Amino acid sequence: MSAPPSHPSVPAADRADEPPPARPAPTRRRPSLTARLVIAALLGLALSVVVLPDRWFGLDQYSPFAQLGAFRPMAFLAVAALVVVLGLITIKVRMLWPFTAAALALALTSGAFLLPRTIADPVPAGGSTLKVLSYNVYEGRADVTTLAALIHAEKPDLIALPEAGERFRQKLAPLIEDLGYRSRSSVTTRQPDVSGVTVFTAARLGDVQFEVAPSDVTFRSVTATGGALGDLRFVGFHSVAPTPGYGVGQWKEDLLGVQQWCGATTPTIVAGDFNATFDHSVMREGTAGCGDAASQAGQGLTSSWPTWAPRWVGPQIDHVLGTSGIAAESFAVEEGAGSDHRPILTTLRVP
Numbered sequence: 001m002s003a004p005p006s007h008p009s010v011p012a013a014d015r016a017d018e019p020p021p022a023r024p025a026p027t028r029r030r031p032s033l034t035a036r037l038v039i040a041a042l043l044g045l046a047l048s049v050v051v052l053p054d055r056w057f058g059l060d061q062y063s064p065f066a067q068l069g070a071f072r073p074m075a076f077l078a079v080a081a082l083v084v085v086l087g088l089i090t091i092k093v094r095m096l097w098p099f100t101a102a103a104l105a106l107a108l109t110s111g112a113f114l115l116p117r118t119i120a121d122p123v124p125a126g127g128s129t130l131k132v133l134s135y136n137v138y139e140g141r142a143d144v145t146t147l148a149a150l151i152h153a154e155k156p157d158l159i160a161l162p163e164a165g166e167r168f169r170q171k172l173a174p175l176i177e178d179l180g181y182r183s184r185s186s187v188t189t190r191q192p193d194v195s196g197v198t199v200f201t202a203a204r205l206g207d208v209q210f211e212v213a214p215s216d217v218t219f220r221s222v223t224a225t226g227g228a229l230g231d232l233r234f235v236g237f238h239s240v241a242p243t244p245g246y247g248v249g250q251w252k253e254d255l256l257g258v259q260q261w262c263g264a265t266t267p268t269i270v271a272g273d274f275n276a277t278f279d280h281s282v283m284r285e286g287t288a289g290c291g292d293a294a295s296q297a298g299q300g301l302t303s304s305w306p307t308w309a310p311r312w313v314g315p316q317i318d319h320v321l322g323t324s325g326i327a328a329e330s331f332a333v334e335e336g337a338g339s340d341h342r343p344i345l346t347t348l349r350v351p
Helices: 012-017 033-051 065-092 094-118 144-154 166-179 246-256 281-286
Strands: 128-134 158-162 182-185 197-201 209-212 222-225 233-238 268-273 290-292 318-323 327-333 344-350
Touching: 033 065, 033 094, 065 094, 128 144, 128 268, 128 318, 144 166, 158 166, 158 268, 166 182, 166 197, 182 222, 197 222, 197 233, 246 281, 318 327, 318 344
Parallel strands: 128 158, 158 233, 233 268
Antiparallel strands: 128 344, 158 197, 182 197, 209 222, 222 233, 268 318, 290 318, 327 344
């Protein structure tokens, strides 16, 4: 029996030159669906605190959410853009769909709060009309000639001018003297215009009376009653801005104080600078019982501040409100000069 053929041996040096056997590439584990859903939900909730702070137990009543709350329309546009971007990415990376869904849910939720302000209500029949102009004149710096021209063109029945004291009133009144307006400021010439509110009433309203709020408030409102107004009262109003610290607390107090007019049975129109939008819970609470002229006319998202930004960017913080039965027939944001606010003009139908 012969021995099996022997295989030639490979020298050790040659074996060292051979490449090592290839190892299988490690497989990357994808996050499970449950993990992706949890992460997407947490990110969506975190983002909702910024976009919808008023729905988080009144978080919008504190800095910095009080300031962020005014910019919900812009936040909505940002989230809507995020939905589009994530949606396009998800077409290629399907595992990202929970994040797209979370962003879409937030966009739809925030949009649902904004949409009603862009849809006009039916104009009620009957009653009489009153044209109201409100304009924050920015520490009395607004150009009186431009404002006088607007008043001559539109001939509003009632005018509220926040940040206008007696100094500003004395500059404007001679320019519209031919129209016969009566007027009253809440502060004298010894005080700066920024502290005041001035109200003008048209000659056709007759012998109206003015009442100035007590001096224990930051901005003293002016109320016009009597004459052809009948039972109706008109209030020129200004709230402090929600600045960090003291300002936020006083801002809440000012807005809640509007309930003295909106919650009463006396028919009332309140016009001025509220330094708040209806995305603020304290604004909704303080104005319960009143309707917003801009929202009733489908113009509730048109910016009234600041003037350097497009009208679709800034918030609408200037308002004309009316108690039950008073409704807007029209609403427009006008152009002024010299102020960081835009004038707002509305025609109200009063029962």
